[in-house]
Amino acid sequence: MSDTYSSNGMVENLEDRRLFAITVTNELVKVPGPTDTVLVVGTNPAGHLPPGQQDEITLSNREARKLTR
Numbered sequence: 001m002s003d004t005y006s007s008n009g010m011v012e013n014l015e016d017r018r019l020f021a022i023t024v025t026n027e028l029v030k031v032p033g034p035t036d037t038v039l040v041v042g043t044n045p046a047g048h049l050p051p052g053q054q055d056e057i058t059l060s061n062r063e064a065r066k067l068t069r
Contacts (some may be wrong), residue, residue, distance in 0.1 A: 021045060027067040028051060036064035 022042045029037040035058050042053030059067065 020038050022050060024053075026068045028064055034060060036061050038064050 020043055024040060024042045027039040027041065029039060032035055038057045038059060040055040040057065042050060044050050057064075057067075
């Protein structure tokens with residue numbers, strides 16, 4: 001029973017936390033051939049790149065265009 005009451009307190013403490021927004025942008029890099037590269041870049045409110053928020057995806061031309069729209 002005591003675990004139930006302590007977990008409720010933890011949930012209530014989480015409700016007061018402030019979350020920071022990360023803006024995600026997708027950039028299409030055209031490559032000759034059937035595939036294109038999409039760069040996914042996340043930035044925090046200060047304009048810095050947070051660790052682990054960047055990615056590079058290689059897709060077919062059609063799928064890459066759909067993702068960046």
